[in-house]
Amino acid sequence: MRTHLCGQIGPAEVGTKVRVCGWVAKRREHGEHLAFVDARDHTGIVQCVIPGTVDVRSEYVIAVEGVVRPRPEGTVNPDLPTGEVEIGDCTVEVLGIAEPPPFVVDDRVDVDETIRLKNRFVDLRRPRMQQNLRLRAQINGALRASMDRQGFVEVETPLLWAPTPEGAREFVVPSRLHHGSFYVLPQSPQLAKQLLMVAGFDRYYQIARCMRDEDLRADRQFEFSQLDVEASFVSQEDVLAFVSEAVLSAAEVATGERPGPIPHMTWAEAIDRYGTDKPDLRFGMELVDLSAVFDGTEVKAFAAPCVKAMVIEGGADLGRSKLDKLTDRAKALGAKGLAWFRVTDGGGEGSTPGLDSPLDRFLSEPERAGLLSATAAAVGDLVLVVADEHRLACTVLGQLRVDTGGRPVSEGPFRFLWVVDFPMFDGVDGDGNPIAAHHPFTMPHPDDLDRLESDPASVRSQAYDLVLNGWELGSGSVRVHRGDIQSRVFAVLGISDDEAESRFGFLLRAFHFGAPPHAGFAVGIDRLVAIFAGEESIREVIAFPKTQSGSDPMTGAPKPLAAGLLAEVGLRPAPAKD
RNA sequence: GGACCUGUGGUGCAGCCUGGAGUGCACGCCGGCCUGUCAAGCCGGAGGUCGCGGGUUCAAAUCCCGUCAGGUCCGCCA
Numbered sequence: 070m071r072t073h074l075c076g077q078i079g080p081a082e083v084g085t086k087v088r089v090c091g092w093v094a095k096r097r098e099h100g101e102h103l104a105f106v107d108a109r110d111h112t113g114i115v116q117c118v119i120p121g122t123v124d125v126r127s128e129y130v131i132a133v134e135g136v137v138r139p140r141p142e143g144t145v146n147p148d149l150p151t152g153e154v155e156i157g158d159c160t161v162e163v164l165g166i167a168e169p170p171p172f173v174v175d176d177r178v179d180v181d182e183t184i185r186l187k188n189r190f191v192d193l194r195r196p197r198m199q200q201n202l203r204l205r206a207q208i209n210g211a212l213r214a215s216m217d218r219q220g221f222v223e224v225e226t227p228l229l230w231a232p233t234p235e236g237a238r239e240f241v242v243p244s245r246l247h248h249g250s251f252y253v254l255p256q257s258p259q260l261a262k263q264l265l266m267v268a269g270f271d272r273y274y275q276i277a278r279c280m281r282d283e284d285l286r287a288d289r290q291f292e293f294s295q296l297d298v299e300a301s302f303v304s305q306e307d308v309l310a311f312v313s314e315a316v317l318s319a320a321e322v323a324t325g326e327r328p329g330p331i332p333h334m335t336w337a338e339a340i341d342r343y344g345t346d347k348p349d350l351r352f353g354m355e356l357v358d359l360s361a362v363f364d365g366t367e368v369k370a371f372a373a374p375c376v377k378a379m380v381i382e383g384g385a386d387l388g389r390s391k392l393d394k395l396t397d398r399a400k401a402l403g404a405k406g407l408a409w410f411r412v413t414d415g416g417g418e419g420s421t422p423g424l425d426s427p428l429d430r431f432l433s434e435p436e437r438a439g440l441l442s443a444t445a446a447a448v449g450d451l452v453l454v455v456a457d458e459h460r461l462a463c464t465v466l467g468q469l470r471v472d473t474g475g476r477p478v479s480e481g482p483f484r485f486l487w488v489v490d491f492p493m494f495d496g497v498d499g500d501g502n503p504i505a506a507h508h509p510f511t512m513p514h515p516d517d518l519d520r521l522e523s524d525p526a527s528v529r530s531q532a533y534d535l536v537l538n539g540w541e542l543g544s545g546s547v548r549v550h551r552g553d554i555q556s557r558v559f560a561v562l563g564i565s566d567d568e569a570e571s572r573f574g575f576l577l578r579a580f581h582f583g584a585p586p587h588a589g590f591a592v593g594i595d596r597l598v599a600i601f602a603g604e605e606s607i608r609e610v611i612a613f614p615k616t617q618s619g620s621d622p623m624t625g626a627p628k629p630l631a632a633g634l635l636a637e638v639g640l641r642p643a644p645a646k647d
Numbered sequence: 648g649g650a651c652c653u654g655u656g657g658u659g660c661a662g663c664c665u666g667g668a669g670u671g672c673a674c675g676c677c678g679g680c681c682u683g684u685c686a687a688g689c690c691g692g693a694g695g696u697c698g699c700g701g702g703u704u705c706a707a708a709u710c711c712c713g714u715c716a717g718g719u720c721c722g723c724c725a
Contacts (some may be wrong), residue, residue, distance in 0.1 A: 103682040236725025
């Protein structure tokens with residue numbers, strides 16, 4: 070039906086009779102003797118010259134036949150990749166007519182996202198979306214190829230799984246054959262892949278769809294894709310190497326160059342220096358510890374276990390309302406307050422810098438000097454200080470660091486980072502039991518195993534995250550494969566034998582039949598692609614995403630079901646709320 | 648569950664703070680003219696429940712309350 074793609078027409082095709090197919094991007098008529106039609110397909114736009122009139126409109130589907138020729142002197146269009154040539158003496162066949170599109174098929178206009186999603190089939194025609202989805206396909210291909218090269222076997226796991234109440238809320242699917250019973254859609258293939266390890270598939274991977282019925286965000290959809298990996302007879306370092314190889318080869322496909330080796334940082338260091346477990350290494354603004362400076366201070370606001378600071382370069386000109394907003398933000402994040410100090414020139418020539426702050430008059434001279442030297446703040450800078458428990462002080466400032474210094478996704482280098490040695494537990498539940506930071510099958514750090522019962526909060530795990538430019542790309546861990554350790558972990562978590570049996574009985578049973586040591590990881594593909602595409606939202610790299618309230622403006626999903634269909638799966642509509 | 652922002656012809660915006668006729672801009676659409684344009688140009692035209700509901704007022708796109716939709720964030724996402 071066609072001999073060339075639109076974007077392929079160039080000087081090499083001059084003199085060749087060609088036939089291209091595509092959509093009418095633009096029509097320019099010049100009377101009864103001349104008209105231009107820009108034909109567009111996913112490779113680009115080519116100008117077709119019609120010696121007469123032409124009866125086409127925007128977005129008509131056409132086939133154009135003509136002979137490629139150089140454009141006449143002075144009519145070359147340097148803004149168009151095909152702009153040196155045109156298809157001359159064209160005949161146009163209309164393959165399909167079109168109503169005027171709801172918005173221009175052009176990257177240059179920002180259209181309301183609801184309208185884009187309602188007309189996604191038009192939106193996806195736009196070059197940006199074409200590029201994003203094609204980039205995604207390339208990245209998927211690179212990931213698969215890398216895992217294949219490394220000897221991994223792709224195995225598919227069920228979408229209809231058993232309810233195994235874990236972290237995320239699960240989507241439920243009623244059973245037609247067993248009224249009153251339900252499948253759930255997997256929030257990840259976690260248990261399935263561990264079973265595959267027991268089954269002897271010692272290197273498994275899958276590009277897996279995962280579903281979590283939790284509130285949506287720019288970087289979270291109900292359903293998302295992971296490069297899911299698990300391997301037996303491997304160490305944590307082996308897993309990091311496998312996954313590094315995969316994401317670096319994806320980076321190479323996406324950007325044309327391969328980033329260097331991915332550095333490691335412990336979780337504790339990430340929190341202390343960046344106030345987050347997913348530091349964005351593209352910029353500095355590292356946190357500074359002032360606890361020693363304010364040890365035994367008279368300043369009530371700083372009488373806390375930890376005093377942490379961050380410098381905003383040139384931030385001294387921030388007005389009171391901006392500072393109030395930062396304070397509000399800090400409070401919303403859990404801080405009791407936010408102290409700020411403008412660094413001033415201190416008056417006289419060559420004098421030491423001074424501080425401008427409501428708190429300044431409470432500071433002793435050593436504290437004032439210590440604050441300035443520890444933060445290395447210069448005149449014109451702004452120093453933000455939070456005093457609280459160490460973790461909270463760090464995370465509040467870490468968030469302010471991103472709020473005030475954060476770079477656009479599209480900017481700067483790709484800075485991967487492995488964050489290792491996560492804590493085994495994070496916080497306690499309503500019954501006072503520790504909560505698993507990763508999941509209950511995570512192997513404690515061998516050096517900390519003897520403190521599992523006596524001091525669980527201090528126990529590190531063999532869990533690790535992959536971070537890219539401040540986004541959490543994925544996480545993994547070495548798994549518990551020994552029954553005795555698993556029992557101890559369950560005991561600390563407050564999971565009884567009966568509960569473990571009812572939730573994960575099939576996995577525990579499998580482990581009785583010869584479980585190899587194993588470890589794994591999962592990489593969030595939507596986020597990976599979004600970052601390489603320079604997109605702030607993963608919706609821009611998903612063909613048919615949901616809105617923040619979980620609906621699809623195009624299909625109208627979710628929708629009520631007819632009563633008959635409900636009855637067939639054994640459900641009755643709930644009585645209408647008053 | 649909560650906070651904030653947005654909603655005005657098909658699209659993108661201005662108008663709102665400080666109430667006074669659906670007023671304006673750009674693009675698109677329809678018709679006409681036009682032999683080298685390229686986000687063509689020129690002339691003419693059509694197109695509106697100012698998201699929806701209520702309130703205040705002589706008068707509401709504008710002020711107030713509620714609600715719906717979209718977005719960003721907190722909670723949530725082992």
